[in-house]
Structures are given as structure tokens and as C-alpha cells.
Amino acid sequence: MYLHGTSKINEQGHLVIGGCDTTELAAQFGTPLYIVDEALVRQRAREYVESFRASGLKFQVAYASKAFSVMAMCAIAEQEDLSLDVVSDGELYTALKAGFPAARIHFHGNNKTPEEINMALDANIGCFVVDNFNELYLLNALAGDKGKKVNILLRITPGVEAHTHDYISTGQTDSKFGFDVGNGTAYKAIQEASAQPNLELLGVHSHIGSQIFEVEGFVMAVDRVAGFAVQVRDELNILFRVINLGGGFGIRYVEGDTPLPISQYVKAITDSIKSNFSAAGYPLPEIWVEPGRSMVGDAGTTLYTVGTSKDIPGVRKYIAVDGGMTDNPRPALYESRYEAILANRANDPVEENVTVAGKCCESGDKLIIDIELPKANNGDLLAVFCTGAYNYAMASNYNRIRRPAVVFVKDGAADVAVKRESLDDIVGNDLIPARMQQASAAK
Numbered sequence: 544m545y546l547h548g549t550s551k552i553n554e555q556g557h558l559v560i561g562g563c564d565t566t567e568l569a570a571q572f573g574t575p576l577y578i579v580d581e582a583l584v585r586q587r588a589r590e591y592v593e594s595f596r597a598s599g600l601k602f603q604v605a606y607a608s609k610a611f612s613v614m615a616m617c618a619i620a621e622q623e624d625l626s627l628d629v630v631s632d633g634e635l636y637t638a639l640k641a642g643f644p645a646a647r648i649h650f651h652g653n654n655k656t657p658e659e660i661n662m663a664l665d666a667n668i669g670c671f672v673v674d675n676f677n678e679l680y681l682l683n684a685l686a687g688d689k690g691k692k693v694n695i696l697l698r699i700t701p702g703v704e705a706h707t708h709d710y711i712s713t714g715q716t717d718s719k720f721g722f723d724v725g726n727g728t729a730y731k732a733i734q735e736a737s738a739q740p741n742l743e744l745l746g747v748h749s750h751i752g753s754q755i756f757e758v759e760g761f762v763m764a765v766d767r768v769a770g771f772a773v774q775v776r777d778e779l780n781i782l783f784r785v786i787n788l789g790g791g792f793g794i795r796y797v798e799g800d801t802p803l804p805i806s807q808y809v810k811a812i813t814d815s816i817k818s819n820f821s822a823a824g825y826p827l828p829e830i831w832v833e834p835g836r837s838m839v840g841d842a843g844t845t846l847y848t849v850g851t852s853k854d855i856p857g858v859r860k861y862i863a864v865d866g867g868m869t870d871n872p873r874p875a876l877y878e879s880r881y882e883a884i885l886a887n888r889a890n891d892p893v894e895e896n897v898t899v900a901g902k903c904c905e906s907g908d909k910l911i912i913d914i915e916l917p918k919a920n921n922g923d924l925l926a927v928f929c930t931g932a933y934n935y936a937m938a939s940n941y942n943r944i945r946r947p948a949v950v951f952v953k954d955g956a957a958d959v960a961v962k963r964e965s966l967d968d969i970v971g972n973d974l975i976p977a978r979m980q981q982a983s984a985a986k
């Protein structure tokens with residue numbers, strides 16, 4: 544059994560996270576429940592910040608809030624001196640509501656609407672990561688309307704494809720994101736960007752994928768970006784002050800996943816920056832990164848109650864839990880794998896191989912295919928590990944299932960950061976048009 548962060552098993556065989564017995568958390572807050580190990584989140588944030596500090600380069604570590612955007616998480620990011628990457632008005636609003644300093648917010652996205660751009664301009668965010676020509680001209684115009692000059696990075700695709708699941712690769716040429724270096728689009732974008740009066744071009748951004756275990760992809764991206772920077776300096780006399788290398792640093796979901804310590808990713812990137820830029824006699828740029836998954840992923844655990852089971856002799860046994868693809872769509876979307884234990888009987892010996900199914904009306908709603916567990920009974924608690932990133936963030940109300948609560952635990956304290964949705968929340972935005980009400984009344 545691999546336990547992350549502050550997780551441990553107490554003498555009663557209960558899983559304890561952040562000093563809180565998960566059986567008590569289940570009783571107090573109900574299930575399904577997202578539990579966040581606050582100390583582990585802060586530890587990850589500090590690993591990034593300290594590794595960059597050790598490099599001697601100027602830096603910003605921008606938490607990619609898409610992984611888990613809630614106000615409490617923005618508050619932690621602020622306290623840990625992180626910057627914040629947002630990709631929609633909703634994430635921007637969450638950050639601003641949490642009091643996150645706008646100057647440390649970076650706005651991403653391949654189709655920012657005029658309303659979103661205006662909202663970000665009004666908030667005076669620190670930087671826009673411009674994705675395409677439409678956005679470049681629109682942002683220049685909207686900034687001009689407000690009499691502002693705004694910092695931008697250009698998102699470029701350096702043609703590096705990291706080893707990862709197809710659906711989450713973004714660095715290769717065939718991508719909906721960014722300006723391609725290989726076909727000259729990025730070069731043209733630099734020329735255009737530097738000609739816009741209301742835009743201040745700080746540099747470029749590159750993100751090569753997600754859940755990456757090797758440094759090679761990042762080093763290759765740095766080589767390409769540095770080569771491009773030198774070409775732009777030599778031919779256009781433009782210097783990049785900032786290089787943003789995106790996120791993508793992998794985490795351990797299951798045995799066999801072999802992520803590197805954060806310090807090693809950072810060292811590989813910063814060493815490569817230093818050697819490439821020094822060799823070209825180029826002033827060392829500031830380095831920004833945008834980790835999402837590796838900041839919060841292993842700090843999250845989802846607690847479920849086991850309900851029914853179905854044994855199909857010679858085929859498989861299903862046990863069903865009170866959540867599923869609504870709170871964790873990743874197995875259905877990406878065939879992602881997870882580890883789990885019975886949180887109330889963690890010391891019991893493993894007895895059978897089961898498949899953990901969710902409660903959605905869909906055959907594909909399986910959270911874990913083939914896991915060894917003690918014989919689970921109705922009412923047992925199942926803890927699924929490593930659900931901190933892209934679980935709550937991607938949760939839905941499919942089947943009108945309510946989204947679970949999120950609880951942050953630390954040193955024996957458990958605090959609700961997001962309330963469980965109520966049935967009234969489920970219908971809260973519904974309206975029955977008057978003509979339908981009249982038709983009902985007339986029957």
C-alpha cells in the first residue's frame with residue numbers, strides 16, 4: 544500500500560489524513576467526499592519555489608488552477624507566493640474572489656471571449672498568454688479602448704511531443720493551441736505582436752503535455768525555444784525577458800508510475816536554460832512554469848461508501864460506490880488508473896479481485912478495473928488515492944448526481960472548502976417556461 548503525504552493507518556485500521564480519521568470524516572461530511580491534504584499541497588508548492596530559488600534564476604511558479612480551482616486553493620497559492628494560471632472567466636473570478644493578487648494572474652486559453660478579455664483587463668491581471676492572431680488583434684484593440692498597455696506572452700508550439708496519453712498532448716505541430724514554430728507562424732506572430740501599440744511582448748510560452756515522467760521533453764523544448772529566441776534576437780532585434788515552460792510534471796497514481804522529484808525537473812529546465820542562453824550570449828530570461836497536477840494531484844483522496852455488489856461467476860465481481868464518473872471522469876475519459884483501499888479496514892488482508900463501479904447509468908462508469916481488496920461489505924468506505932487534480936475540476940452533474948463536498952484537512956482539523964451540492968442546487972437554475980406552466984394548469 545502506497546500512502547501519500549500525511550496519510551497513515553491508525554491502530555484501528557482506519558485511514559487517517561491530515562490527522563483526521565477518514566471514518567469520522569465520512570460520518571461528519573458524508574460521502575462521496577473529496578479530502579485534500581493541505582500540508583502536502585503546501586509541501587509541493589515549496590518544493591517548486593525552493594528548487595527555482597536554488598537555480599538563481601528569476602522565476603514565477605504559476606499554479607495551473609484548471610487542475611483544481613476553488614477559492615481555498617487560490618488562498619493557499621497566494622500564501623505560498625505562487626502565481627496563478629487561469630483559463631476562463633470562472634477561474635479568474637474564483638481567484639479574484641479569493642483575493643488573489645491580479646498582478647500574479649496569467650490568462651490562458653485558445654478562445655478567450657471579448658467579455659473574458661475585458662474582465663481580465665479591468666482586473667489588471669499580470670499577463671495574457673496569447674494563443675492566436677485573432678486574440679492578438681482583439682486584445683490590442685480592447686486594451687486600447689481602455690487606454691491600457693498589457694503584458695503578453697505568445698504561446699508557441701515548439702514541435703515537441705512528450706510521452707503521454709494522446710488526448711493530453713499539446714506540444715506537437717497538430718495542435719489547436721498556439722503559434723507553430725516549424726512553419727513560421729510563431730515568427731510572424733512575434734513581428735505582429737511587437738507592432739501592436741497596446742501590447743508589451745515579454746516572451747513566449749510552451750507547454751508540451753501532461754503527466755510526463757522524463758526531463759528529455761522539457762530539455763528538448765528549452766533547446767527549441769532558445770533556438771527560436773536567438774533567431775528572433777538576431778533577425779528582429781527582439782529579446783525575450785520571460786520563457787514560460789508550462790506544466791506537465793508527472794505524479795505517481797499507481798505502482799509503475801515513476802515521476803521524478805520536482806527538484807529534478809526544475810534543475811533540468813533551469814540548467815538547460817542557463818547553458819542554451821549563456822552559449823548564445825543572451826541575457827538569462829525569467830523562467831515561469833505552470834504545474835497543475837503535480838501541485839495538488841497526490842494530495843487528494845476521494846472517500847466513497849460501498850453499496851451493492853454483483854458477482855458474475857467466472858467473469859468478474861463488481862462493487863458499486865456512491866459516486867463515479869460524475870466525480871472522477873478520468874478513468875472513462877483517459878483509461879486512467881487509480882489505487883484504493885478500504886478506509887475503515889485498511890489492515891484487513893486482501894481477499895478478492897473486484898472492479899469498482901460508479902452509480903451512473905452507463906456501463907463505462909468504472910472507477911477501477913481489477914483491484915485486490917478485502918471482501919467489501921455494504922457500508923464499507925473506499926478511499927481512492929491521488930484524486931486531487933482534474934477530479935473536482937472535471938466533475939459533472941450527469942444523472943443529476945450532486946457534486947461532493949471538498950474538505951481540507953491539516954493537523955487534525957477538517958474544514959469544508961466546497962459544500963456538498965443540495966438537491967435544490969440541482970434544480971437551482973432550472974425554469975419552467977410560463978407557457979408550459981399554463982399548459983399544465985389547463986389540463
Ligand code: LLP
Nearest residue numbers: 607750753754790791792833834835836933
Ligand atoms: N499549462 C498549460 C498551458 C496547460 O494546458 C496545462 C494543462 C497546464 C499548464 C497544467 O498541466 P499539468 O501540470 O496539470 O499537467 N484533464 C487532463 C489534463 C489536461 C491538462 C490540460 N492542460 C487530465 O485529467 O489528465
